[in-house]
Amino acid sequence: MRFTSEQRLDDxxxxxxxxxxxIPGTLWTPGSAPAPLVLMAHNNGLPKAEPRLVARARYTxxxxxxxxxxxxxxxxxxxxxxxxxQARADLRRAMQVGxxxxxxxESFIGPLVENAVLxxxxxxxxxxxxxxxxxxxxxxxxxxxxxxxLAVVEPRIAAAGFFAGGYVPRAQREExxxxxxxxxxxxxxxxxxxxxxxxxxxxxxxxxxxxTLHANPGGHTGTPWFELEDGCRFxxxxxx
Amino acid sequence: MRFTSEQRLDDxxxxxxxxxxxIPGTLWTPGSAPAPLVLMAHNNGLPKAEPRLVARARYTxxxxxxxxxxxxxxxxxxxxxxxxxQARADLRRAMQVGxxxxxxxESFIGPLVENAVLxxxxxxxxxxxxxxxxxxxxxxxxxxxxxxxLAVVEPRIAAAGFFAGGYVPRAQREExxxxxxxxxxxxxxxxxxxxxxxxxxxxxxxxxxxxTLHANPGGHTGTPWFELEDGCRFxxxxxx
Numbered sequence: 099m100r101f102t103s104e105q106r107l108d109d110x111x112x113x114x115x116x117x118x119x120x121i122p123g124t125l126w127t128p129g130s131a132p133a134p135l136v137l138m139a140h141n142n143g144l145p146k147a148e149p150r151l152v153a154r155a156r157y158t159x160x161x162x163x164x165x166x167x168x169x170x171x172x173x174x175x176x177x178x179x180x181x182x183x184q185a186r187a188d189l190r191r192a193m194q195v196g197x198x199x200x201x202x203x204e205s206f207i208g209p210l211v212e213n214a215v216l217x218x219x220x221x222x223x224x225x226x227x228x229x230x231x232x233x234x235x236x237x238x239x240x241x242x243x244x245x246x247x248l249a250v251v252e253p254r255i256a257a258a259g260f261f262a263g264g265y266v267p268r269a270q271r272e273e274x275x276x277x278x279x280x281x282x283x284x285x286x287x288x289x290x291x292x293x294x295x296x297x298x299x300x301x302x303x304x305x306x307x308x309x310t311l312h313a314n315p316g317g318h319t320g321t322p323w324f325e326l327e328d329g330c331r332f333x334x335x336x337x338x
Numbered sequence: 339m340r341f342t343s344e345q346r347l348d349d350x351x352x353x354x355x356x357x358x359x360x361i362p363g364t365l366w367t368p369g370s371a372p373a374p375l376v377l378m379a380h381n382n383g384l385p386k387a388e389p390r391l392v393a394r395a396r397y398t399x400x401x402x403x404x405x406x407x408x409x410x411x412x413x414x415x416x417x418x419x420x421x422x423x424q425a426r427a428d429l430r431r432a433m434q435v436g437x438x439x440x441x442x443x444e445s446f447i448g449p450l451v452e453n454a455v456l457x458x459x460x461x462x463x464x465x466x467x468x469x470x471x472x473x474x475x476x477x478x479x480x481x482x483x484x485x486x487x488l489a490v491v492e493p494r495i496a497a498a499g500f501f502a503g504g505y506v507p508r509a510q511r512e513e514x515x516x517x518x519x520x521x522x523x524x525x526x527x528x529x530x531x532x533x534x535x536x537x538x539x540x541x542x543x544x545x546x547x548x549x550t551l552h553a554n555p556g557g558h559t560g561t562p563w564f565e566l567e568d569g570c571r572f573x574x575x576x577x578x
Contacts, residue, residue: 324571
């Protein structure tokens with residue numbers, strides 16, 4: 099893990115860019131050390147520099163967490179293939195016009211999840227070597243399929259917050275019942291890109307004894323600010 | 339309004355029993371005055387002395403709210419008729435064995451809601467005369483039908499928390515879209531006595547721009563403790 103830049107923010111949070119082999123990432127750490135770690139992933143296709151993710155990460159770090167994110171293969175600063183770009187465009191278009199997306203989910207997103215899990219585990223190994231990181235690990239992210247797979251295969255993850263779980267490949271829908279860690283499941287009630295019933299079915303399927311659904315009206319990007327605070331309080335209950 | 343007993347609790351909260359005409363009630367006030375008021379109603383049929391309600395009321399008062407509850411007609415310390423007792427028993431039995439309850443809801447609960455709204459409004463008038471109460475008014479309660487009707491007819495109520503809204507008479511289901519104040523809607527995902535889909539449909543129907551659904555696994559009385567804290571934070575956002 100090689101740090102390539104460092105910036106101290108107003109609230110004492112340090113924001114550092116890093117690379118780990120081919121993987122570019124960002125790490126936010128609070129002044130106080132060592133802090134519990136939150137892996138913050140994004141909806142597939144978006145860069146780690148996306149302003150909403152950065153705002154969530156900075157807020158969470160200011161609340162006493164180390165927060166890390168990475169660009170998934172083919173996203174953000176990483177090289178992308180024409181085939182991947184085409185598949186992403188197909189998926190976006192199908193979601194926008196309300197066409198079935200299950201085939202693209204299976205053929206395109208499925209393998210991406212497998213690869214992303216390996217990269218996040220590599221990143222986790224490296225992060226846990228840092229002296230400023232300690233304690234249990236949480237997941238917080240918009241990529242529900244990745245979060246489910248990570249929660250199943252990665253025993254170091256103690257709690258997870260998921261967002262927008264309407265479209266998840268069959269493999270992850272099926273292994274949802276193997277997830278047993280505490281969950282906070284965030285749903286935008288009128289999210290045009292995430293069918294409500296599928297998200298409710300996924301919430302129902304999780305095997306966790308403690309799982310909480312928070313639903314609010316509005317579309318995909320309309321999550322109210324207080325859910326950010328609620329999300330941190332969920333992490334506080336399980337990681338602090 | 340006549341106070342008949344007074345008890346000072348450990349955390350500085352004062353708990354007083356009162357009567358207002360035929361209505362017996364309890365008022366909890368925090369040390370600091372004047373405090374915003376929370377009307378805390380119960381599932382129809384239960385007494386105001388029910389331990390879960392008392393625990394919620396004391397917690398909420400310790401968080402800086404004046405909290406009031408009353409016994410509904412035919413409940414708790416109030417005289418009851420054989421016909422009402424029979425109707426309550428029929429309703430409980432039908433819910434336990436999963437029989438349709440709509441007819442009992444309409445014929446029995448419907449008129450009770452009308453009467454309870456008048457009594458709560460009378461109580462509200464009297465409470466707002468007290469110097470230790472000031473600021474906006476909230477509703478928090480398990481009797482969703484009462485809360486809906488109050489939210490529609492009573493402009494002094496600025497925010498409401500509802501619990502277990504599966505069984506609500508048709509009149510209140512229909513006027514749910516007239517409710518426009520901020521709502522927190524609490525659902526027990528496996529509540530044997532409150533059909534999940536009906537509760538989700540009710541949440542969907544509310545006209546409020548700010549409405550949040552919190553769902554947790556388990557039966558009717560299994561609400562996790564952190565929802566009590568979340569409920570107070572919801573009130574904090576709208577009443578303080």
